[in-house]
Amino acid sequence: MSSFTMYTTPWCGYCRRLKGQLDREGITYEVVDIEQHPEAIAIVEAANHGNQTVPTLVFDDGTALTNPSVAQVKGKIAALVG
Numbered sequence: 001m002s003s004f005t006m007y008t009t010p011w012c013g014y015c016r017r018l019k020g021q022l023d024r025e026g027i028t029y030e031v032v033d034i035e036q037h038p039e040a041i042a043i044v045e046a047a048n049h050g051n052q053t054v055p056t057l058v059f060d061d062g063t064a065l066t067n068p069s070v071a072q073v074k075g076k077i078a079a080l081v082g
Helices: 013-025 038-047 070-081
Strands: 004-008 030-033 056-059 064-066
Touching: 004 013, 004 038, 004 070, 013 070, 038 056, 056 070, 064 070
Parallel strands: 004 030
Antiparallel strands: 004 056, 056 064
16 A cells, blocks of 8 residues: 655656655555656646646645655655554
8 A cells, every 4th residue: 555646757867766665665656657647747836836847746645745755655654654
């Protein structure tokens, strides 16, 4: 079960790096390519003051992290779990 969605593009190097790190850590997540799903651009813009910055991670509690480190993601997941 994933606790967040990663909004990404296929050409984003930061996205590829974070995906690899998350995969190595065994962290599950959903991926939405904003170029394939343009309706998702509004979600990314809402989290980033109108900017289309990726990777943007939106968690189950509605909060977001933009271009986070894997440590930040792990900390956020730990906080959500309690």
